[in-house]
Amino acid sequence: MSAASSATVFVGGRVLTMDATPCAEAVAVRDGRIVAVGTAAEATAAAGAGATVVDLAGGTLLPGFQDAHVHPLEGGMSLERCDLTAVHALPDYLAAVRAWADAHPTAAWVVGGGWYRDAFPGNRPHRRDLDRVVADRPAYLNGHDGHTAWVNSAALRAAGIDRDTVDPPNGVIERDADGEPTGVLVEDAAAMVSALLPRTSPAELRQAMLTAQAYLHSLGITAWQDAIVGDYLGMPDPFETYRALEAEGLLTARVRGALWWELDRGTEQVPELVERRRLTAGGRFHAGTVKIMQDGICENCTGAMLAPYLDHAGAPTGGTGLSFIPPDELAEITTRLDALGFQVHFHGVGDRAVRECLDAVAAARAANGPNDLRHQIAHLDVVDPQDVPRFADLGVTANLQPLWARRDLEIEETKLPLLGPEREPHHFPFGALADAKADIAMGSDWPVTSPDPLWGLHTAIHRTAPVGDPHGNERARTEALAAEQRLAADVALRGYTHGSARANHLDAETGRIAPGALADMVVVDGDLTDPSAFETARVRSTWVDGVAVYDADRA
Template structure:
């Protein structure tokens, strides 16, 4: 039976509003038509219909995993975090490693958390907590002991171990190479645990109006869990897997990545999985002092952060994966990392045959003025996290003191990027920050904290409209994923992934958008929420 919707605002895409929509099966079959005999007629009663949200940069398996451990996300003091670790440890006495997240690094001046604070509540087994930036972990002394980290342990390439005055590890490690010193000793997760985490994450997404996402950090074993979840029905949304290439292992993984891509393709047309992208991490995070900058950090004039890849190695990887038909999704936060990514793409394009490659630079927080126009000229998609476009505690307490107000205030140049003609998309970076799009949708418009600070907005000249943001959460992500003929707009032939909101986000005060309720979510024409 077809379903006919009318009686509200139907936002089809930027600059396009319809009076009615008719869906039949999984597809949209008519826009601005009339109900047919036998249709299920739905009166929107003044509500707002739009394409469902899509998430163009996230780590949903990590989000599900964190939900299976101590939940320190949102806690504001060390005492609260330690208490939550104790609660979980007491409730789970047989769990060999306690792993959770994501803690607010700005709760401690400088972001160095001590192992001894965790030792007070758990000393007999390792504790590992991810920071909100997911480039940092906080561990207890047992984890340090098991990893064999001593005064003599050298910082690994691209990573740092925070140290006490005597050279011993304090309890904070930054960037994957250093974090792996600990994590390689953690017990392997079971397939069943990860399938459960994927089921939990995809259900949270549906509840927030998201029907398609990506996992932008897929390492060995994770793709296998997603395939198992897809086959069992535990995966309830469309998911694009981004395979993580790292400097020390990417050459060894080329065949494995190709095998995973083929295995995903073999799942068939009913599968919710895709795998066509390689993830490359170019630098760290500004909050950790590991984002790569063109000029030194103010709090450490000897440091410009960390470029995780050298120029030759990242180019070799980019050229090879691009030649194999993989899209590149490149993490670059500091202006030096953004420049390295753009330089790499420019050289890669000059070497390899032309094709519809759609490279992505995600985060792109700090961009040198000379580099901003290069996104459009090179066909690079800028993937932003809209919830980050206000002066949050991490920016105020950790980033601004490190890089100074001038550079801090040049972050998130969304309006300038639009003016340059570059394509844009949005992502949450969950579990670094919330997966709920409605909490983030209007932030690039008001650019203020929830209590409306600062009054004029943070770098208000870079503010954009809510409709532009809505398009980046829908059509922008669809284009990024080569899905613009399937998702992201309300048009005939599109998959009927739709959401109905109680209020029109384009017609209310920006700060009220975060409190809009979702009435119904349709996935492939079926109401899955509401």
């Protein structure tokens, strides 16, 4: 953190408090806490003589954004590996892979990711394309969705995958018409290759996390929930990296860790989770949550649906996706974790998975009684209307990834045809959940998509892609996806600030601007009372404990 005087006053703009009095014109901070919110005169007097003055220059001061579902270590590593997130075309992907391989001739593997299926002919990536640019060593590139890998022939050979290899449980080896693997590996099939990736050193992990933290601070993010603290598809466990950075005083963000529930193990892993929570009790990094992956994603038909997926002619396929944990077992696990005081963070994409997660929480409530653990279901691509009121009834937080709710080509050409017109109105039902009084939190799932809260807020409010996002086509920027599911700007802002703070169990002291609260805040150069401002607004500075952790003028 940069040096700062003990008192700071913020004046010259508007303040959105997310508190009982929603708006103010100035804020005073002393020794890391907010001491006054009100008029410029009141804040200046409270700050006292010699206070540092921050001129908002007509912009907006609000509580720091909190990302309720993000993978910072993976995101930081992606920024330092073969990063495909800034482009959206097969020739550009191949050029980036070739450039990275040429720049790193001694790397045993070419590793990276961020590709989208719709950038490929017929939405089908193929190993032959990768072979053209890197044939001398294995290449492993995660899809932006985090559930699919694109590999070259050398990687398939290294893993012993050929036409005779059987699909693993909860995984698919995609094949061509002749039965040969195409180089696309879905869910646990990707782990057959990712298990072979070179181990990342502690020093590399440390640098990746610091890179991620700096990037997230530059977007106004002061706290987050790491949605997988454990080993997953070749990504290292960030647990010790967080602890080391905290011990060194380098962890400036506040982090809630969601400990990974290993699907191939049962309740014998619970004591390990309890011990990990104990090791982080009271720290800036606190692993008080358990992450359970209940299904896959709709784009590859592994999201668990109540009714079958459709083919592109509109006929039922018979496939309804995968429930990774049998519902009765999920209810038992959730009840056990609930009794031990863990928050449960479910991955629930399809409407059947969402229902199974809600049923599991209902079973825990019946067994253990009510509590304030704030279990949550992330993603919520499709929610059956019957289940929407259950979020508020059960106290389950709807953890939304708002940047997904738009008409990208991958959505238009792949996902919506699989769902069909009857389910399209229930696709990312933000508005319905808000109307039903569900607690709403927001996150990005970065590096699946950009962690920029302002872009996410624009999409939540307008259901269109923001200008500047390379993955949004013209239709996505101009035609809303299920426009009736828009959120009002104030509801969306609350979700990305106080709502996520609540999901992160940080709302007692963050997520609002009020006397006594920690001075975790962000200054944005636009008027965020104007719903049209989010698309082009930018973060000017980010503050944690009243100290600037990002300043655009010095970046």
